[in-house]
Every structure is written in C-alpha cells, then in structure tokens.
Amino acid sequence: MADRRRINGPVGATTPPIFDKPAGPAAAKTRDAIRKIFLKTGITPSASGSAYLELENPNPQRPGNTSLKLSCTVHGPRSLPRSAPFSPHIILxxxxxxxxxATRQRRGYLRDSSERDLGVHLETALRGAIIADRWPKSGVDIIVTVVEGDQDRDSPRAKKDDEGWDxxxxxxxxxxxxxAAIADAGIDCVDTVAxxxxxxxxxxxxxxxxxxxxxxxAEHGSILAACCVAYLPTRDEITNMWFKGRLPGADMMVYDxxxxxxxxxxxxxxxVIVQELNETVKKGQGIS
Known part of the structure; x- marks a missing residue:
C-alpha cells in the first residue's frame, strides 16, 4: 500500500538535466546569446499536458545565486458547465x-498583484497562438508554478529595490x-509561441x-529599460509585448x-521548444 502522507521519490534512477544550446556553437554566455535552457514535457501524467523549464545558473559557484525554474500544467479542453453562457471559442x-x-521575500499563498499581472500577460501571449474556434463552449486551464525565481540572494543588489526586473x-x-505544455496537450495552435x-x-x-x-x-550595475516579447517565429507575429523603464533621451533607435x-x-x-517536441514525438513513435 502506497504511503499517501508524503511525496515519495522516484522508484528508478534519475539523471541530471542536460541544457540545450539555443544560441549557436558558443557555450559561454555572451551579450549576443541567452542562457542554456532545459525543457522537458510530460512531467505530470494526470494533466492533459505539462512541461518543466529551467535556465542555466549563470554562476553556480555562488550559493546564493539562483536560476529560473518553472513548472506548467494544462487541464483541458473540457466542456463548460451547462449554466455557463454559450461561447463560440475556447475560454482560456x-x-x-x-x-x-521561490524569491528572497517569502510569498503568500494568495496571489498578489504582480502574479495577477503575469497571468494577464501570459493569457494575451497565448491567445494569439491557440486556434480558439476549434473548441466551442469549452475551457482550458493553464497553471504555471514558479519553483525558483531568477534572483540573487547574496548580491549587493538584493538589499536594494530591483524594481521587479526579474x-x-x-x-x-x-x-x-x-x-510547450499546450503542444504536449494536443491543443491546435497556429505556431509555437516563445x-x-x-x-x-x-x-x-x-x-x-x-x-x-x-x-x-545581479550581473549588471543598473538596468535602464527592458522589453519582453511573445513571438510566433513561423508567422512572424508578436502576440504580446511588455516594455518597462526609460530610454535615455527617448531614443527610438534604442527602442528598435x-x-x-x-x-x-x-x-x-x-x-529549444521545437527540439523537445520532436524528441517527444520520436519517443511516442518508438524511434530511437
């Protein structure tokens, strides 16, 4: 009989994550490259689709330095309750x-304003990729858990207000x-959004x-401005953009x-998304 009072470890042996190289042959991070990404789908069997993402720790020698670790589960599509009004497209x-x-300051169990803002931006980014009219009067729930935030607890900047750049x-x-989790759930999309x-x-x-x-x-003295974009590479479309900060002299060339x-x-x-999905398909078909 299984012990339901605690989370048991895996039965078999486990292997450490191997980070993919998404930015050319150079292994070290430069100004023109992003950190290595580890992405794995199908980590939650009870969900319709799931994925786990982890960024490479930029300085693993420092104990207070952390990386970004995210877990996502997708539940649905499933029919809405009979009391819900008719919707010609899926409710995301x-x-x-x-x-x-996950962060330096311990988080509460209820969502705060920053977490709600992240949810709104995420919904906007994904809505432009999902083919919503395939599932009328249906709903899908996408839940992302931030296991570890991209912060440095021992950096001098940790004592200052980082203005939420992370x-x-x-x-x-x-x-x-x-x-990646949406693709693992088999939900039709026009493209994989990244x-x-x-x-x-x-x-x-x-x-x-x-x-x-x-x-x-933690690696920079100060951050003047930042831009986060959700992009569909095949269709060359932007589904969401979040710009924060102030440009020196309002230079539009810097903005571009x-x-x-x-x-x-x-x-x-x-x-990285395409590579992981291809590997998932090959495993499902038994191709080595």
Missing amino acids: TTHVKYAPF MMNVLSGCITVAS GGVAALVCKDDKTAPTIVMDPVV KLMEKSLVACRCANR
Whole structure:
C-alpha cells in the first residue's frame, strides 16, 4: 500500500538535466546569446499536458545565486458547465503563482498583484497562438508554478529595490514553458509561441549603456529599460509585448534595437521548444 502522507521519490534512477544550446556553437554566455535552457514535457501524467523549464545558473559557484525554474500544467479542453453562457471559442484561463520559497521575500499563498499581472500577460501571449474556434463552449486551464525565481540572494543588489526586473525573465519563461505544455496537450495552435527578453544595462554612471539578451539582474550595475516579447517565429507575429523603464533621451533607435534583440531571444527559445517536441514525438513513435 502506497504511503499517501508524503511525496515519495522516484522508484528508478534519475539523471541530471542536460541544457540545450539555443544560441549557436558558443557555450559561454555572451551579450549576443541567452542562457542554456532545459525543457522537458510530460512531467505530470494526470494533466492533459505539462512541461518543466529551467535556465542555466549563470554562476553556480555562488550559493546564493539562483536560476529560473518553472513548472506548467494544462487541464483541458473540457466542456463548460451547462449554466455557463454559450461561447463560440475556447475560454482560456491562466494562473501564475510563485512558490512560497521561490524569491528572497517569502510569498503568500494568495496571489498578489504582480502574479495577477503575469497571468494577464501570459493569457494575451497565448491567445494569439491557440486556434480558439476549434473548441466551442469549452475551457482550458493553464497553471504555471514558479519553483525558483531568477534572483540573487547574496548580491549587493538584493538589499536594494530591483524594481521587479526579474519579472521580465519570469514572464518570458512562462510563455515558453506554457507553449510547450499546450503542444504536449494536443491543443491546435497556429505556431509555437516563445518568449524573449532584452535589456538596456549600464555598469556604472561612467560607462555607456549596452543592450544584452536574457539579462541577469545581479550581473549588471543598473538596468535602464527592458522589453519582453511573445513571438510566433513561423508567422512572424508578436502576440504580446511588455516594455518597462526609460530610454535615455527617448531614443527610438534604442527602442528598435531592444525589440530586435528580444525577437532574437525568442527565436533561440523557440529552437529549444521545437527540439523537445520532436524528441517527444520520436519517443511516442518508438524511434530511437
């Protein structure tokens, strides 16, 4: 008889995650590359679709340095209650929640305003990819759990107000992992949507600001602006964009470069999604 009072470990042996290289042959992270991504689908058998995403730790030697770890489950599509009004398209419900231990400050068990904002952005990003009229009067629930936030607990910036810059990376990861979970659930989409972030960073007041992809807050002196984009690579469409910060002198050329770098980051993340989905299909067909 199984012990239901605690979560038991796996029966067999486990292997550590192997991070994919989404940005060319260079293994080290540069200003023109994003961190390595580990993506796995089908981690929750009871859900219609599920996925797990983890970003490479930029500095594993530091005990206080953390990476981004997300888990997503998809429940549905399923019919709505009879009391619900008729809807010609599917009703999409997104739910983003931090684990209590995911960030420096312990989170509550009820969603706060930042988590609700992430849910709204995620719903907007996914709504443009799902073919909603395939399931009339149906609903699907997409739940993303942030197991570990992209923060540095021992950095000097940890004592300051980081203005929530790590939320941009969290939203980008939520979009990517939710897209893989939706595909794992067999929900028809026009394309796989991927998230990407680019930021305008500055080391100190004397150096000129530069644009980097997939910014790590603890590695930069200050972040002036950041842009998170949800992108459909095959259709070349943007389903959601979140810009935060202030550009020096309101330079529109810097804004255009931020957008271009964000799209490059989206294409890199999309390669990881496509590679994992291809491997899932091969395993299902028994192809080695």
